[in-house]
Amino acid sequence: xxxxxxxxxxxxxxxxxxxxxxxxxxxxxxxxxxxxxxxxxxxxxxxxxxxxxxxxxxxxxxxxxxxxxxxxxxxxxxxxxxxxxxxxxxxxxxxxxxxxxxxxxxxxxxxxxxxxxxxxxxxxxxxxxxxxxxxxxxxxxxxxxxxxxxxxxxxxxxxxxxxxxxxxxxxxxxxxxxxxxxxxxxxxxxxxxxxxxxxxxxxxxxxxxxxxxxxxxxxxxxxxxxxxxxxxxxxxxxxxxxxxxxxxxxxxxxxxxxxxxxxxxxxxxxxxxxxxxxxxxxxxxxxxxxxxxxxxxxxxxxxxxxxxxxxxxxxxxxxxxxxxxxxxxxxxxxxxxxxxxxxxxxxxxxxxxxxxxxxxxxxxxxxxxxxxxxxxxxxxxxxxxxxxxxxxxxxxxxxxxxxxxxxxxxxxxx
Numbered sequence: 001x002x003x004x005x006x007x008x009x010x011x012x013x014x015x016x017x018x019x020x021x022x023x024x025x026x027x028x029x030x031x032x033x034x035x036x037x038x039x040x041x042x043x044x045x046x047x048x049x050x051x052x053x054x055x056x057x058x059x060x061x062x063x064x065x066x067x068x069x070x071x072x073x074x075x076x077x078x079x080x081x082x083x084x085x086x087x088x089x090x091x092x093x094x095x096x097x098x099x100x101x102x103x104x105x106x107x108x109x110x111x112x113x114x115x116x117x118x119x120x121x122x123x124x125x126x127x128x129x130x131x132x133x134x135x136x137x138x139x140x141x142x143x144x145x146x147x148x149x150x151x152x153x154x155x156x157x158x159x160x161x162x163x164x165x166x167x168x169x170x171x172x173x174x175x176x177x178x179x180x181x182x183x184x185x186x187x188x189x190x191x192x193x194x195x196x197x198x199x200x201x202x203x204x205x206x207x208x209x210x211x212x213x214x215x216x217x218x219x220x221x222x223x224x225x226x227x228x229x230x231x232x233x234x235x236x237x238x239x240x241x242x243x244x245x246x247x248x249x250x251x252x253x254x255x256x257x258x259x260x261x262x263x264x265x266x267x268x269x270x271x272x273x274x275x276x277x278x279x280x281x282x283x284x285x286x287x288x289x290x291x292x293x294x295x296x297x298x299x300x301x302x303x304x305x306x307x308x309x310x311x312x313x314x315x316x317x318x319x320x321x322x323x324x325x326x327x328x329x330x331x332x333x334x335x336x337x338x339x340x341x342x343x344x345x346x347x348x349x350x351x352x353x354x355x356x357x358x359x360x361x362x363x364x365x366x367x368x369x370x371x372x373x374x375x376x377x378x379x380x381x382x383x384x385x386x387x388x389x390x391x392x393x394x395x396x397x398x399x400x401x402x403x404x405x406x407x408x409x410x411x412x413x414x
Contacts, residue, residue, distance in 0.1 A: 003059070004402040010060030011395030014041055017063040018388050025376050033073060033085075033105035033342060034374035036381075040064040070333050073375040075367055081303055082109045082117060085372040088364015090327035091344065093355065094123035095141065101126070103328055103353070106342035107371055111302075115145035117310075121341055127310065127323035128357065134321065139355065142310060142323045148299050150314035152185025154257075155293030159265040159276055160192070164203055166237060166281040168196045174284040181293030182256035188213045190250070190262075194231070194284075201233040201240075201279055207248055214252040221249040221261065233279030242266065243273070262291075294318065304368040308358040327363045329354045 018039040028034040044059035075085045084107035086092070091103035102123065109125055112118050117125040129137035158178055168174070174194045179187045189210060194203045206228045207217035219229045232240045244267060250260040267273055276288075297316030304310050308325035330336065335349025346353055358366045 003057070005399055007058065007060035008395045008398035008402065010044060010062060011398070012392060014061045014063045015388050015392040015395065019385070019392070021066055022381055022385050022388060025381050026378070029374055029376045029378060031342070031374050032108055033372040034376065035068040035070055035073075035105075036374075036376050037066040037068055039066055067334055069375060071375050073372040075370045076373050077370050079369055080110075081301065081369055082111060083107060083369055083371050084109060084304060084308075084325070085367045085370040086327065086358075086364050087367050088362075090329055090358075090363040093126040093139075093326050093328050093353075094119055094343070095126055096123050100345075101353070102339060102343040102345055103330075103336070104342050104344065105372055111144065111146075115143050115148070117142040117144075123343075125325070127308070127325045129323060130309070130321045136324060136357075139326055140323075142325065144299065144302055144310070144312055144322055146299055148312065150297040150299075150312075150316055150318045150320065152181060152183070152296045152316075153293050154183045154260065155180040155262050155291045157263040157265055158190075158291035159274070159289070160286060161276045161288035162194075162286050163278045163280050163282060163284060164194055164196075164231075164233075165284040166201065166233070166279050168284065170196055170198045172196045176286045176289070178289050178291060180250075180260075180262060180291055181295055182213075182250075182252060182254065182260055184254075184256040185295040186213065186254060186256060187295060188250070188252075188254075190217070190248070197230075199232075201235075203231045203279075204228045205231055209250055213254050214250050214258075216251050218249050218251075220247050221259070225249070231277065237278050237280040238275070239266065239273050239277045239279070243271065304366060306358065306365045306367065308366040324357050325366060326355050327358055327360075327366075329356065329362055 021037050021039045025036050041061050042064040044062055075087065086105055086107070091105055092107060094102050094104060096102070104119065106119070109117050109119055119125065124141040126139050127142040129140050131137055158180060160176055160178065162176055164174060175191055177189050177191045180190050181187055191208050193206045196203055209217055218225050218227060220226065229242060229246060231242070234240045246264040246266060248262045248264060250262065252258040252260055265274065266276065294316045297314030297318060300313050300315050302310055302312055304325070308327065309321050310323040310325065312320045312322050314320070330353060331351030332349060335347055335351065336344040337347045339345050356363050358364065
């Protein structure tokens with residue numbers, strides 16, 4: 001009779017612990033990237049010296065432990081570009097102020113006052129640096145300071161899509177303006193003036209810049225330098241001459257590098273006319289213009305793509321890849337040590353971390369402006385709660401029934 005009492009007590013203890021696991025799951029239903037835990041039970045050793053296998057009587061149950069369910073949680077859109085979710089396997093790597101690495105699937109990140117990407121506890125998110133050529137460098141803290149400046153880029157070439165009206169009378173003109181940038185990032189209006197000559201299908205082209213920027217513009221610097229060039233068209237309105245690109249030299253006086261030479265693209269690498277300048281009998285107009293320079297810019301924001309590439313967006317329109325977020329895989333997720341605050345650390349059971357980038361090997365992709373929700377299934381947890389409650393009640397009945405039997409045994413002596 002005493003043995004049945006202890007077997008019932010073991011059932012009460014095991015199911016009470018299981019109810020704690022269920023309560024923990026339900027409490028974390030809104031915890032970012034929380035993984036549900038599943039309870040496991042094991043029978044107590046029932047054999048002893050002198051007892052046979054056939055006659056071994058159970059001694060109850062014990063709580064065997066918990067195991068996390070690593071199923072994917074649903075993704076919730078947040079609208080914040082620094083909120084990240086992993087769609088598939090992997091963990092983000094974060095680092096505390098002592099340099100210790102932790103791992104998490106909770107991607108509620110933000111930029112702190114220094115421009116470092118951190119989690120709510122201030123742990124630093126790790127990623128691979130990207131150089132100017134787009135190559136990945138070493139692992140480092142993802143940092144995009146707000147005072148970061150995108151340096152200017154000087155204009156080296158430009159092009160214009162222009163039609164010059166073939167019916168324009170002699171001395172008739174048409175002007176087209178294009179902003180170009182010097183080495184300091186100053187925008188300089190470059191004006192090209194096309195003047196119809198008395199010759200058939202022939203125009204002269206001159207260029208000018210404001211006197212506040214420089215003293216003038218010449219074509220093709222060197223032995224053949226001139227203030228203007230001549231353009232002629234064939235009977236089909238196609239540019240006939242010049243049959244090569246033209247170089248414009250800007251004589252600058254504004255403090256930037258002087259002179260500034262810019263290539264005017266008129267032909268391709270084989271010397272074939274690009275067809276940008278035409279002399280058709282329709283109103284003179286400019287339909288397109290291009291130049292490759294830009295001014296300096298300040299940081300406006302960042303974006304993250306599905307490969308985890310963090311791109312800085314600047315006010316001058318430049319998009320600069322700066323980091324690629326590191327993801328980490330493990331041989332065994334069940335072996336990870338839980339550290340609280342949605343963090344895990346490696347252990348002997350988990351194996352060593354295997355860092356990489358999104359889409360590499362078993363690693364999943366990254367979804368920006370989203371976080372992974374808890375994978376708790378409330379309906380399933382409520383069913384477990386009912387069965388655990390019934391198991392607890394049944395074990396309590398074992399204890400009360402055993403007590404009644406003991407009472408009857410004691411009453412025999414009376």
